[in-house]
Amino acid sequence: MKKVSVITVNFNQHSVTEAFLDSIAANENLDELQIIVVDNGSRINHVPEWIKKYPYVNFMRSEINLGFAGGNNLALAEAEGDYLFFVNNDTEVTSGLVEKLVNILDRHPVVGMVSPKIRYYDQPSLIQYAGFTSMNFYTCRNECIGHFEEDKGQYDSAAGQTGYIHGAAMMVRRTAIEKAGPMAENFFLYFEEIDWCERIKRAGFEIWIEPRALIYHKESVSVGSKSALKEYFMNRNRILFIRKNAPFLAKIIFTLHFCLLVTPRNVINYISQKRSDLIPWLFKAMWWNLKNSTDSINSGFPINKI
Known part of the structure; x- marks a missing residue:
């Protein structure tokens, strides 16, 4: 398996980030991964204690909040993998997740980005994401496939193209980033991954979902429903x-x-x-x-x- 850099960003959620790191350790082969945690200007700096608790993790810290794109982009200088797995800290992985995503990129060089299927952590049988439809540019609306559906395997038949990846969990080919550039930091929060998909598609790559790979998402831990x-x-x-x-x-x-x-x-x-x-x-x-x-x-x- 090609080396994968797993990148996650923490902002004032040290216990959530620790649960994420514990799920990686329980479900993946750490010898095959480079794990990078970016502390994105949290009020309390937990990096010194994390270095002792998680010696196999690379920790970085920004003294200011750089936003979703900025925090993830900060890790690019340290990332060594051919494939970069950008994943929210408010997720928990399942066994074989990384390998299944890697297999898609290994077997299909045209694929620039791939996301797994996402279920809600608190309602683990409900789908949050099984792909996106294309964007209606007249209204800036599209649909999330499978959203709030009971997961009965109805979307698990095969991997394939989708309108957009999901920003909570997206594996990106390094060469796609080199051609299209990193996420645009001026979005700060929301739509940056959708914009990134558009640029990566214009660079000649396809966007896929691998529904047989699964991750659980603790939705709205960071921001809340209305703010x-x-x-x-x-x-x-x-x-x-x-x-x-x-x-x-x-x-x-x-x-x-x-x-x-x-x-x-x-x-x-x-x-x-x-x-x-x-x-x-x-x-x-x-x-x-x-x-x-x-x-x-x-x-x-x-x-x-x-």
């Missing part, structure tokens, strides 16, 4: 993704769709849910896109308050 952080970046980056990747006509139609349908609908929903505090963040997300270029590194959010 200013989530609402701001979901809306800001939805617009940014279209600006970067959609054809010209689709950009025009999307802009009308977002302004005339999405914005009033969101405002009504915030009010009905007694979350009117989120309304300013929706308009801040829109304003950011009006005044910033697509490669601006200004997040527009007070990151030091996260």
Whole structure:
């Protein structure tokens, strides 16, 4: 098996990260893996104690929160593998997971990225992800295949192409990163892996899912279901993704769709849910896109308050 670098990012979740590392040790051959943990500006630095507890892990630390893409990209300088497995720290692996993903990349050189099937950790029979449909660039919407379905093996017949990988667990070919570049850090949170898929596809690679590989995801450990952080970046980056990747006509139609349908609908929903505090963040997300270029590194959010 080619050497794999397993990369995960920690932000104020030391116990979650430890559970992830324990699941790797219990289910994978550590001799065949390089494991890298990036502490992404956590308030308490647990790296010194982790070095003693997990001597087989490479630890890195940023003193500031670099976001999802920035934290993962920081590990690229240390990663030695032909294949890089970017995986959320709020996941737990199953036996043979890495080998099954590696087999896809070994057997199919055209594949640039592959994700496993994902189930919910707290409801382990429910599917979170079994692939994505293609993006509708007019609305910036697509569908997650199998979402909330009981897993009865209905998607396990064969690996194959899918619209997008899932950012919680994605194995990427090093040569695909070299051709397409790393994740765009100015997304900070949300849509960066979808944008990455588009760039890797334009570089000539395919995006696959291997549904016979399985991982469990502890959804929303980091952010929560509703927060200013989530609402701001979901809306800001939805617009940014279209600006970067959609054809010209689709950009025009999307802009009308977002302004005339999405914005009033969101405002009504915030009010009905007694979350009117989120309304300013929706308009801040829109304003950011009006005044910033697509490669601006200004997040527009007070990151030091996260």
